Amino acid sequence: DTGVSQNPRHKITKRGQNVTFRCDPISEHNRLYWYRQTLGQGPEFLTYFQNEAQLEKSRLLSDRFSAERPKGSFSTLEIQRTEQGDSAMYLCASSPDSRFNTGELFFGEGSRLTVL
């Protein structure tokens, strides 16, 4: 399977704990995106990378959230001191360089976070 891969698929944690999600994009894609989706809502943009550079962050990404893409391949999204309001599905997507871009994002199946 050469699609976008996310791990873990489901994480249950207690309030105050730290969690980390990993995303492996499609190998030839140099752009990587994180979105958050709460129940009954559409995905909301969090941040995106071009190669290893984080080019934009949403105001939704509080100081407790940090995303990295150290070698321009996989990415991690860490949430520190989790709160119940962080419970959501965290979606990763990738796309190729703008020269080859058709405007389509390729999404993973998501990582569901439940904060007790």
Next chain:
Amino acid sequence: GNSVTQMEGPVTLSEEAFLTINCTYTATGYPSLFWYVQYPGEGLQLLLKATKADDKGSNKGFEATYRKETTSFHLEKGSVQVSDSAVYFCALSRDQGAQKLVFGQGTRLTINP
């Protein structure tokens, strides 16, 4: 700011019925418009898109026309199948190349045999 409003669901239809899911948007300038679909247990995937006014996107029997005058991008299909049961999301992008999508809230569609 930019926003997308979809018709509220859930929508339940019988097989072979005609489908319309309404989508309207608010944006400055000329956004690109998309419909994404999420089948049970799968990730979001692009269904169709349109990048300028009066363009019609189409795929798998679904169609949507970019109407600038009404700021709409309604999704239609003439004869739905059970396999079309999914959640449908309308979205827009204002960023050339960045694809920072703004999504609607989604419409859950169930097709009964």
